[in-house]
Amino acid sequence: MTGQTAQAxxxxxxxxxxxxxxxxxxxxxxxxxRLAAExxxxxxxxxxxxxxxSLVGGITRDLLLGDTPPFAFRSPSxxxxxxxxxxxxxxxxxxxxxxxxxxIAVLDALGLALFxxxxxxxxxxxxxxxxxxxxxxxxxxxxxxxxRDLLLGAVPSVLTSSVYASAAAAGALVMLIVVRLTARPAVGMxxxxxxxxxxxxxxxxxxxxxxHLVVR
Amino acid sequence: MTGQTAQAxxxxxxxxxxxxxxxxxxxxxxxxxRLAAExxxxxxxxxxxxxxxSLVGGITRDLLLGDTPPFAFRSPSxxxxxxxxxxxxxxxxxxxxxxxxxxIAVLDALGLALFxxxxxxxxxxxxxxxxxxxxxxxxxxxxxxxxRDLLLGAVPSVLTSSVYASAAAAGALVMLIVVRLTARPAVGMxxxxxxxxxxxxxxxxxxxxxxHLVVR
Amino acid sequence: MTGQTAQAxxxxxxxxxxxxxxxxxxxxxxxxxRLAAExxxxxxxxxxxxxxxSLVGGITRDLLLGDTPPFAFRSPSxxxxxxxxxxxxxxxxxxxxxxxxxxIAVLDALGLALFxxxxxxxxxxxxxxxxxxxxxxxxxxxxxxxxRDLLLGAVPSVLTSSVYASAAAAGALVMLIVVRLTARPAVGMxxxxxxxxxxxxxxxxxxxxxxHLVVR
Numbered sequence: 001m002t003g004q005t006a007q008a009x010x011x012x013x014x015x016x017x018x019x020x021x022x023x024x025x026x027x028x029x030x031x032x033x034r035l036a037a038e039x040x041x042x043x044x045x046x047x048x049x050x051x052x053x054s055l056v057g058g059i060t061r062d063l064l065l066g067d068t069p070p071f072a073f074r075s076p077s078x079x080x081x082x083x084x085x086x087x088x089x090x091x092x093x094x095x096x097x098x099x100x101x102x103x104i105a106v107l108d109a110l111g112l113a114l115f116x117x118x119x120x121x122x123x124x125x126x127x128x129x130x131x132x133x134x135x136x137x138x139x140x141x142x143x144x145x146x147x148r149d150l151l152l153g154a155v156p157s158v159l160t161s162s163v164y165a166s167a168a169a170a171g172a173l174v175m176l177i178v179v180r181l182t183a184r185p186a187v188g189m190x191x192x193x194x195x196x197x198x199x200x201x202x203x204x205x206x207x208x209x210x211x212h213l214v215v216r
Numbered sequence: 217m218t219g220q221t222a223q224a225x226x227x228x229x230x231x232x233x234x235x236x237x238x239x240x241x242x243x244x245x246x247x248x249x250r251l252a253a254e255x256x257x258x259x260x261x262x263x264x265x266x267x268x269x270s271l272v273g274g275i276t277r278d279l280l281l282g283d284t285p286p287f288a289f290r291s292p293s294x295x296x297x298x299x300x301x302x303x304x305x306x307x308x309x310x311x312x313x314x315x316x317x318x319x320i321a322v323l324d325a326l327g328l329a330l331f332x333x334x335x336x337x338x339x340x341x342x343x344x345x346x347x348x349x350x351x352x353x354x355x356x357x358x359x360x361x362x363x364r365d366l367l368l369g370a371v372p373s374v375l376t377s378s379v380y381a382s383a384a385a386a387g388a389l390v391m392l393i394v395v396r397l398t399a400r401p402a403v404g405m406x407x408x409x410x411x412x413x414x415x416x417x418x419x420x421x422x423x424x425x426x427x428h429l430v431v432r
Numbered sequence: 433m434t435g436q437t438a439q440a441x442x443x444x445x446x447x448x449x450x451x452x453x454x455x456x457x458x459x460x461x462x463x464x465x466r467l468a469a470e471x472x473x474x475x476x477x478x479x480x481x482x483x484x485x486s487l488v489g490g491i492t493r494d495l496l497l498g499d500t501p502p503f504a505f506r507s508p509s510x511x512x513x514x515x516x517x518x519x520x521x522x523x524x525x526x527x528x529x530x531x532x533x534x535x536i537a538v539l540d541a542l543g544l545a546l547f548x549x550x551x552x553x554x555x556x557x558x559x560x561x562x563x564x565x566x567x568x569x570x571x572x573x574x575x576x577x578x579x580r581d582l583l584l585g586a587v588p589s590v591l592t593s594s595v596y597a598s599a600a601a602a603g604a605l606v607m608l609i610v611v612r613l614t615a616r617p618a619v620g621m622x623x624x625x626x627x628x629x630x631x632x633x634x635x636x637x638x639x640x641x642x643x644h645l646v647v648r
Contacts, residue, residue, distance in 0.1 A: 036375075042426035044382040045375030051351075059280070064491070066500025068282025069344065079347045093429045128501065131511045135483075146583070151362070153371040155585040159468075159477030166476040210474035213525045252591075258642035260598040261591030267567075275496070284498025285560065295563045309645045367578070369587040 021118065022081045024111035028054035029085030031108060032148045037093040039152045049151055050086025051079070057143030061119050061136045065126045105204055112164070113171055113196035115141040117189040120172035124185075130176055137172025137192075138165055163203035166210060171196025237334065238297045240327035244270035245301030247324060248364045253309040255368045265367055266302025267295070273359030277335050277352045281342045321420055328380070329387055329412035331357040333405040336388035340401075346392055353388025353408075354381055379419035382426060387412025453550065454513045456543035460486035461517030463540060464580045469525040471584045481583055482518025483511070489575030493551050493568045497558045537636055544596070545603055545628035547573040549621040552604035556617075562608055569604025569624075570597055595635035598642060603628025 032053025036046040055072045062070035072078040092099065119140025123133045142158045142165045149156040158165045175192030179185055202208065248269025252262040271288045278286035288294040308315065335356025339349045358374045358381045365372040374381045391408030395401055418424065464485025468478040487504045494502035504510040524531065551572025555565045574590045574597045581588040590597045607624030611617055634640065 037429045039371070040428055041371075041375050042377065042428050044385070044426055045372075046429065048375060048381065063279060063495060064501060064505065069280060069342070069348070073280065073344060073348045076345050076347050079351070083347075090429065126501070128505060129508050131508050131515075132501070132505045135511070150366060150582060151372060151375060153369075153585075155471070155473075156477075156583060159473050159480060159583060161474065165480065169476070210476055212472055212474050213469045213478065213522065253645045255587070256644055257587075257591050258593065258644050260601070260642055261588075262645065264591060264597065279495060285496060285558070285564070289496065289560060289564045292561050292563050295567070299563075306645065366582060367588060367591060369585075 018077075020114055022077055024114050025054045025078050025081040026085030026088075027104075027107050027111050028115075028144055029082040030089045031104065032144070033086035033089035034093060034099060035148065035152060037089065041152075043090065046090055047083065047086045049148055050089060051082040052151060053144045053148040054082045054085060055079070055144060056147040057115060057140045057145075058119065060143045061122065061140045064136065064139075065123065065128070067122075067126070106201065109167075109197050109200035109204070112141050112168055112200055113193045116168040116171040116196050117175050117192040120175050120192065121185060121189055124176065124179060130180075133176050134169055134172045137175070138169045141165075141168035141171075141196075161209070163199055163208050163210060167196050167199040167203065170199055234293075236330055238293055240330050241270045241294050241297040242301030242304075243320075243323050243327050244331075244360055245298040246305045247320065248360065249302035249305035250309060250315060251364065251368060253305065257368075259306065262306055263299065263302045265364055266305060267298040268367060269360040269364040270298045270301060271295070271360060272363040273331060273356045273361075274335065276359045277338065277356045280352065280355075281339065281344070283338075283342070322417065325383075325413050325416035325420070328357050328384055328416055329409045332384040332387040332412050333391050333408040336391050336408065337401060337405055340392065340395060346396075349392050350385055350388045353391070354385045357381075357384035357387075357412075377425070379415055379424050379426060383412050383415035383419065386415055450509075452546055454509055456546050457486045457510050457513040458517030458520075459536075459539050459543050460547075460576055461514040462521045463536065464576070465518035465521035466525060466531060467580065467584060469521065473584075475522065478522055479515065479518045481580055482521060483514040484583060485576045485580040486514045486517060487511070487576060488579040489547060489572045489577075490551065492575045493554065493572045496568065496571075497555065497560070499554075499558070538633065541599075541629050541632035541636070544573050544600055544632055545625045548600040548603040548628050549607050549624040552607050552624065553617060553621055556608065556611060562612075565608050566601055566604045569607065570601045573597075573600035573603075573628075593641070595631055595640050595642060599628050599631040599635065602631055 029050040033046050033050030035053075036049035041049060055078060058078075059070040059072055062068065062072075116137045120133050120137030122140075123136035128136065145158050146156040149158075171192040173192075174195040175188040177188075178191045179188035182188065245266040249262050249266030251269075252265035257265060271294060274288055274294075275286040278284065278288075332353045336349050336353030338356075339352035344352065361374050362372040365374075387408040389408075390411040391404040393404075394407045395404035398404065461482040465478050465482030467485075468481035473481060487510060490510075491502040491504055494500065494504075548569045552565050552569030554572075555568035560568065577590050578588040581590075603624040605624075606627040607620040609620075610623045611620035614620065
């Protein structure tokens with residue numbers, strides 16, 4: 001009975017996790033598609049950039065881990081989430097609806113944190129060394145945004161502005177350390193998630209910036 | 217005797233197919249190298265961009281399917297076709313020969329359609345789901361052009377203008393549907409080819425554009 | 433006794449080789465990070481571009497060979513070298529120290545040559561055909577610089593200017609020919625290294641440029 005309860009709890013937790021991941025995928029697609037619409041791309045280009053924004057981080061991680069075809073291609077759920085998110089952006093842009101920028105920024109911070117810890121966890125599962133765990137966690141979280149900005153002809157915003165990629169790296173690092181200390185992935189992922197989302201939200205609230213070094 | 221005739225026919229059909237694929241590779245290389253020459257790249261850069269234009273779509277498809285080394289690297293034929301196509305562009309640019317733009321546009325539509333259906337077919341052979349089949353067919357057809365434009369510092373033209381990538385996606389989708397219905401790949405590839413090439417040629421003839429949504 | 437001496441010599445040679453490779457990685461990272469600092473990226477972006485500059489060439493080669501996870505991810509040494517090189521660039525930029533541009537150009541030529549011949553050798557070991565050997569040798573040497581320039585929003589300098597990628601290709605080609613003729617990889621790598629570094633240094637000294645073909 002207790003065993004069954006534990007199993008049911010694990011299933012519920014797995015389902016909540018998948019739901020969060022699908023939601024984050026749709027959100028990242030929405031953000032990417034909005035930027036593509038603003039950049040003047042056509043309908044097809046908008047959908048492509050939306051999908052790229054939400055999926056390329058995880059796909060690149062999987063290619064680097066040698067885990068092909070990438071997870072996003074193995075079932076339609078992530079692709080559908082990306083298409084739906086991009087489609088919502090299209091419709092809202094068509095209707096001229098003002099975007100709830102603050103809400104999006106908060107949700108984006110949560111998506112960033114989720115992708116950072118899940119990417120780091122996957123690298124850890126594949127036996128990667130600590131540096132690679134942090135790099136792949138960060139790449140999972142920001143790779144889509146980098147590809148999006150390259151497609152739109154811009155220097156990737158994650159490399160130029162504010163605490164974004166560094167928050168993802170901090171979250172992945174905290175996850176790694178906690179997992180090494182406690183051997184409990186769930187605890188590590190929770191700690192990493194809180195650190196990444198907290199740093200990112202604080203950076204938005206207090207307008208934190210990392211220093212720039214402009215050399216003559 | 218009949219079996220031998222059928223085998224000979226299959227061999228001829230296979231040979232015609234390979235020839236078309238090699239020709240499309242050379243054509244895409246020619247187009248890419250021309251754009252690179254116009255963009256002021258040096259001799260080496262022109263050859264590189266020509267090869268990238270014609271090969272990166274298929275290479276990316278193969279990486280995503282986990283089929284490495286990519287097909288283009290397994291025999292020299294595609295690489296040689298890309299080098300020859302780029303070399304022809306170099307010589308013609310050097311001679312200042314006017315490019316037969318309309319002929320190129322028509323041949324490009326045929327190459328696009330060929331790459332879209334062969335890419336989709338390969339994804340199908342690897343057991344990909346329907347969304348992935350359409351995505352990889354499209355990526356095979358337009359991936360080289362996207363990489364070319366990124367190298368030349370431009371927003372990829374396939375994302376901003378006219379019915380190009382969407383024609384490739386339509387061709388891949390039609391192929392998928394016909395194969396699902398008839399279980400005959402050759403019929404599906406023919407149908408997808410006709411739809412993609414037809415859409416693209418019609419888009420050129422009638423100057424079709426997908427709508428853009430420029431948000432304030 | 434002689435066997436032990438030979439083994440010790442092989443170990444020393446292997447160690448010298450690894451040391452050179454680590455040093456070249458750090459140097460490429462330093463150069464990339466300097467450019468990123470000049471481009472106005474923040475601290476995190478500078479470190480990222482430094483690592484990308486030094487590692488993406490080899491990582492792309494390994495992905496294309498199907499050798500995953502890529503070599504750079506299998507032990508921390510290359511990643512650490514990239515981080516240290518980027519960090520040195522950061523500190524020097526912060527101190528406003530003038531960069532020893534001529535020394536860097538010479539060291540860069542040596543790093544280019546080392547990466548070109550090691551990349552070509554690895555492709556050869558994987559049974560690639562001759563064209564692929566030259567392409568992957570070149571890509572190992574210049575792939576990081578291409579990715580760096582794309583991230584910084586510039587047309588890759590290796591495609592537009594001077595004898596750089598073509599020196600790498602020449603070095604890889606010479607290595608290939610010498611290995612085919614002599615069946616001695618060490619001889620081939622030495623010859624390829626000398627040709628690549630020599631061409632590159634001569635190009636700097638005499639300001640060699642490949643022709644450009646600017647078409648109307």
